[in-house]
Amino acid sequence: MAFLRRAFAALPVQLQRPIVRVMKRRRQDTRLQSVATLTQQALGDLRPLRTIHDPALPPRIMLVIDSIVPEQLMGGAGTALLLAVALAQARDCGICIVTRQQRHDLPALHALLDLQGAAFGGPIEVRHFTGAAGDAPVPLGARDLVLTTSWWSTWAARHAVPLEQIVYLLQEDERMFYPGGDQQLLCAEVLDDTRLRYVVNTQLLLTHFCESATAGPTAHGIAFEPAFPASIYYPIAHGGRRNLFFYARPNHPRNLFLRGIATLERAFAEGLFPVEDWDVHFFGIDVPRIDIAGRPIQYHDTVPWADYAQLVRTADLGLSLMYTPHPSYPPLDLAASGAVVVTNRFGPKGRTNDYCDNILYAPLSIDGLLDALRAGVERVGDTETRRAAFDRAALGRDWATSFAPVVAALADVARPGASS
Known part of the structure; x- marks a missing residue:
């Protein structure tokens, strides 16, 4: 061993460094790691939501979403915010937004709502909860409707929220985000949960879920068609080219x-x-x-x-x-x-x-x-x-009209004493 040490010491530094890295890696690989640690390393988004029951809370719409930043408000994230507003207006309650990845940009949120003709005058509270050990638990009331926006936010909510309070906004077959493997499997398990309610963006997508025998949305899915307000979407003349x-x-x-x-x-x-x-x-x-x-x-x-x-x-x-x-x-x-x-x-x-x-x-x-x-x-x-x-296009032009079937279908959710 002494000979090997002397030989190693004689090597140029640039040759010593990769050998040291390999040896360190081997020592680390022998350390025992828990299943939870390995899972967290591979699936960083899957950190359970932590809540604390607060019986004094008034009814709210709790929106669990990755982030609210301007570059992500087009498309699905914007639709989630608009649905939260429609539900809050129908219930005459406030909104609590829980961001899981990036923090929030409230001016961008209000700009989106104003542009889409869905201005909201009620209270909006925003909390940031990544799931880290130092994050404070999120207060939850018995009359909160918890609107999740992805399979991973739904997975996180199922660990801390009564299932009858969860509504999963489903805007794509999220199994298709992944090749065959653990993530696709976990996503499929969430989509097969028949204890949840599902709001599905377009009848086309709901038809796909029914045809593919996806148990959750097939059993408890309600579809809506997105809106394209005429104040935003219209043709303008733009010259000869x-x-x-x-x-x-x-x-x-x-x-x-x-x-x-x-x-x-x-x-x-x-x-x-x-x-x-x-x-x-x-x-x-x-x-x-x-x-x-x-x-x-x-x-x-x-x-x-x-x-x-x-x-x-x-x-x-x-x-x-x-x-x-x-x-x-x-x-x-x-x-x-x-x-x-x-x-x-x-x-x-x-x-x-x-x-x-x-x-x-x-x-x-x-x-x-x-x-x-x-x-x-x-x-x-x-x-x-x-x-x-x-x-003659059959494209909706008003979000309130688009969401009306959803609002009606979810009238009993998170309302203790209401018939299901």
């Missing part, structure tokens, strides 16, 4: 970024969007600058709600892919603003066109998407047909 929008999210596999740019490369190569007539816009975070046949591309990274709406009003044709059963918001945003949009079929999505005839559903082959883009260009040029499809 046309605008092609691509929903580009390279870090979200479900949005099929590579299939989208491969399709656009073919489309540009065949002259489908002549550079003298069309401007190209990519919407999404962390989109690399791409050379697609030398075509100029305008990139829109993190865009505030009002700016996003202004841009969407100028769209003529959109390409927005989502490899899940939910229709996703961008195609509906575009159609509600007068654009034509190409998106993909998936399960019940695309079997019928229940929203707007300017939404063109296609198979996900490049040839199939190209055919749809060709049809889209033709529809853009047929202004009379395009306008008629926009005028």
Whole structure:
């Protein structure tokens, strides 16, 4: 051993360091670790909510959500806030928001509500609870309706909240977020919990859950259709050039970024969007600058709600892919603003066109998407047909109307003494 120590000491420092790292790792690997520790390391989001019962609390809507920051208020997070407001207004109560990951931005929250025509004058309390040992428990009353917004927030709430008080807002088949493994299994177990109530974003998604025999939403799911207020979503004139929008999210596999740019490369190569007539816009975070046949591309990274709406009003044709059963918001945003949009079929999505005839559903082959883009260009040029499809679109324009079935279905939740 003394010989080995001397030989090691004679080595250059740059050779000693990796050997030391390996030895330390081996020593660490021999330490016993608990199941809870290993689970926490692998599944950091799964920290149970801790509550403390407070019988003096008035009724509230408790919204359990990852964060309230401006860049995450578009789409699902914004919908969760709007549903919490609709439930609070119906019950004439306040709102308690529990953020689990990032902290909150209340001005951004109120700006969203004002923009969507859902201003809330009641009390809003915000607490931040990550599940760390030093976090204070969240006060919970018997008349609090606890609105969870993901399978992991639902999992956390089930450890600390009576099940009859939990309502799970389900806006995607969240099993599809993961490859086969522990996370997908845990998600599936939450979705199969028939003791919970489920509010499902769109009838399409609820149909998918029923067809896939997902026990929870099949037994206790109520669907709603999102709203697109006419004060936000409408077409505006924008000169002689046309605008092609691509929903580009390279870090979200479900949005099929590579299939989208491969399709656009073919489309540009065949002259489908002549550079003298069309401007190209990519919407999404962390989109690399791409050379697609030398075509100029305008990139829109993190865009505030009002700016996003202004841009969407100028769209003529959109390409927005989502490899899940939910229709996703961008195609509906575009159609509600007068654009034509190409998106993909998936399960019940695309079997019928229940929203707007300017939404063109296609198979996900490049040839199939190209055919749809060709049809889209033709529809853009047929202004009379395009306008008629926009005028008769079955897209809701008022959130109160959209949420009315949900509010009615949940009237007995977290109301002791009410019949179930």
